Amino acid sequence: MKIELAENYGFCFGVKRAIKIAEENTNAATYGPLIHNSKEIARLDNDFKVSLIEDFKAFQPGDKAIVRTHGIVKEELEDLEQSGVEVVDATCPFVTKPQEIAQEMSEEGYDVVIFGDEAHPEIKGVKSYATYGARVVTSVEELENVKLHERIALIAQTTRKVEEYMQIANYLIPRHKEVRVFNTICNATFENQDAVRKLSKKADIIIVIGGKNSSNTKQLFSIAKENCPNSHHIEDENELESEWFRDKKHCGVTAGASTPDWIIQNVINSIEKSIN
Amino acid sequence: MKIELAENYGFCFGVKRAIKIAEENTNAATYGPLIHNSKEIARLDNDFKVSLIEDFKAFQPGDKAIVRTHGIVKEELEDLEQSGVEVVDATCPFVTKPQEIAQEMSEEGYDVVIFGDEAHPEIKGVKSYATYGARVVTSVEELENVKLHERIALIAQTTRKVEEYMQIANYLIPRHKEVRVFNTICNATFENQDAVRKLSKKADIIIVIGGKNSSNTKQLFSIAKENCPNSHHIEDENELESEWFRDKKHCGVTAGASTPDWIIQNVINSIEKSIN
Numbered sequence: 001m002k003i004e005l006a007e008n009y010g011f012c013f014g015v016k017r018a019i020k021i022a023e024e025n026t027n028a029a030t031y032g033p034l035i036h037n038s039k040e041i042a043r044l045d046n047d048f049k050v051s052l053i054e055d056f057k058a059f060q061p062g063d064k065a066i067v068r069t070h071g072i073v074k075e076e077l078e079d080l081e082q083s084g085v086e087v088v089d090a091t092c093p094f095v096t097k098p099q100e101i102a103q104e105m106s107e108e109g110y111d112v113v114i115f116g117d118e119a120h121p122e123i124k125g126v127k128s129y130a131t132y133g134a135r136v137v138t139s140v141e142e143l144e145n146v147k148l149h150e151r152i153a154l155i156a157q158t159t160r161k162v163e164e165y166m167q168i169a170n171y172l173i174p175r176h177k178e179v180r181v182f183n184t185i186c187n188a189t190f191e192n193q194d195a196v197r198k199l200s201k202k203a204d205i206i207i208v209i210g211g212k213n214s215s216n217t218k219q220l221f222s223i224a225k226e227n228c229p230n231s232h233h234i235e236d237e238n239e240l241e242s243e244w245f246r247d248k249k250h251c252g253v254t255a256g257a258s259t260p261d262w263i264i265q266n267v268i269n270s271i272e273k274s275i276n
Numbered sequence: 277m278k279i280e281l282a283e284n285y286g287f288c289f290g291v292k293r294a295i296k297i298a299e300e301n302t303n304a305a306t307y308g309p310l311i312h313n314s315k316e317i318a319r320l321d322n323d324f325k326v327s328l329i330e331d332f333k334a335f336q337p338g339d340k341a342i343v344r345t346h347g348i349v350k351e352e353l354e355d356l357e358q359s360g361v362e363v364v365d366a367t368c369p370f371v372t373k374p375q376e377i378a379q380e381m382s383e384e385g386y387d388v389v390i391f392g393d394e395a396h397p398e399i400k401g402v403k404s405y406a407t408y409g410a411r412v413v414t415s416v417e418e419l420e421n422v423k424l425h426e427r428i429a430l431i432a433q434t435t436r437k438v439e440e441y442m443q444i445a446n447y448l449i450p451r452h453k454e455v456r457v458f459n460t461i462c463n464a465t466f467e468n469q470d471a472v473r474k475l476s477k478k479a480d481i482i483i484v485i486g487g488k489n490s491s492n493t494k495q496l497f498s499i500a501k502e503n504c505p506n507s508h509h510i511e512d513e514n515e516l517e518s519e520w521f522r523d524k525k526h527c528g529v530t531a532g533a534s535t536p537d538w539i540i541q542n543v544i545n546s547i548e549k550s551i552n
């Protein structure tokens with residue numbers, strides 16, 4: 001049986017980069033969870049002595065603080081630096097970019113509008129960089145009674161759908177002299193979905209690895225099942241059943257955005273054992 | 277009978293301004309027709325000695341050249357100035373603006389895309405200001421096999437419909453890092469249409485004044501007729517029939533974008549006479 005990984009699966013570029021940074025900075029602490037995966041955070045603590053601090057005031061001068069992938073609020077970053085903490089920035093570059101845009105546009109006199117979730121750490125961070133403030137919205141309705149300037153800079157949360165972003169753009173453009181639309185959406189999530197769609201059309205069994213509550217993993221599983229009814233959603237190798245693989249010729253494997261490579265590798269090793 | 281002018285009618289701001297400039301510059305010549313209305317051009321020649329020169333090379337040092345509302349190509353303007361011709365700029369400010377945007381964006385490294393008619397004098401002018409060139413398109417299809425840079429500046433011809441402009445914006449935004457959308461559309465034409473729509477709902481007769489071949493006048497007439505079947509399209513007061521006004525209480529008057537105020541005033545004077 002052939003085992004084939006989806007062209008895109010699991011961690012995105014920014015998460016992989018953050019983990020590498022953490023592994024290179026032993027005896028540091030991340031400010032807040034580095035990524036949304038507790039097993040991986042436990043591994044970093046055990047193997048690399050990278051602990052987790054939830055309150056940034058708990059950092060002491062001389063400590064090493066790793067800034068997580070979603071970024072943090074500008075003022076907190078400045079406080080950390082001013083209090084003598086060594087800051088290692090693991091903010092995803094795709095998040096640093098909208099932070100920079102928010103600051104630059106705000107200082108150039110644009111009214112900054114952010115399409116995203118005000119409560120999400122990424123958006124809290126991006127908004128904090130808009131020197132003269134920014135308006136965060138999730139729908140056109142939230143803009144309807146709002147008075148904005150003639151020149152607008154529009155920024156999106158990296159995980160939003162471009163179709164929904166365009167609704168905001170379509171509302172603003174006819175109503176303002178200039179709308180600078182920054183395409184800050186990152187396609188990683190959608191790339192995983194496209195890849196499993198493609199793979200599930202040619203495989204006769206699909207294994208989707210990820211937390212049972214993980215929304216993006218469930219979406220991958222749902223797409224896989226559409227094309228390949230013999231699809232299975234597991235959290236790790238312990239859930240595999242050798243029965244599934246009987247008479248199968250082509251096994252496709254994918255994983256949710258919060259699934260580390262070592263769990264995926266464990267699953268692949270177990271599949272290989274079960275078919276021999 | 278009450279006679280009421282539509283809230284918006286006839287010449288737009290830019291045309292009125294250009295005529296005022298011409299009237300203030302006797303013994304000058306316009307380079308190309310100042311506006312698209314031969315009666316008005318004849319009036320300026322007769323009353324203000326403002327003639328019409330079609331070839332810009334015919335201007336002599338010391339001549340006074342009036343630049344028309346649609347603007348001209350940058351190089352021709354520079355040639356005129358360098359050859360000692362006194363240039364009086366009657367370019368509509370709503371056209372000067374996209375010219376300035378085209379130059380600034382091109383020099384800032386943006387790929388300039390213009391939504392408009394490549395053969396129209398306005399667009400020839402605007403395009404000429406893009407120092408490193410610009411692409412002129414009328415539809416999304418024309419962009420499909422085109423390789424553009426990551427940063428786009430989008431400009432529209434002033435008379436285009438915003439819905440069509442948005443189609444271009446919707447195509448470009450998801451495909452590029454940044455799209456700066458400049459809303460350079462002027463609403464004058466649409467304001468005349470909105471105004472006659474409103475007026476024709478309350479009047480019991482509508483007089484639409486403008487050339488029988490004028491496309492925008494015909495549109496006004498068509499809108500008027502929808503709400504007020506007793507609508508009439510005339511070129512001047514000689515076509516009025518007193519019969520039309522019998523037992524009417526409320527006469528609405530509008531005019532196409534190429535109809536000068538003095539023709540409108542002649543019509544209103546004749547209506548007043550015919551009802552007394």
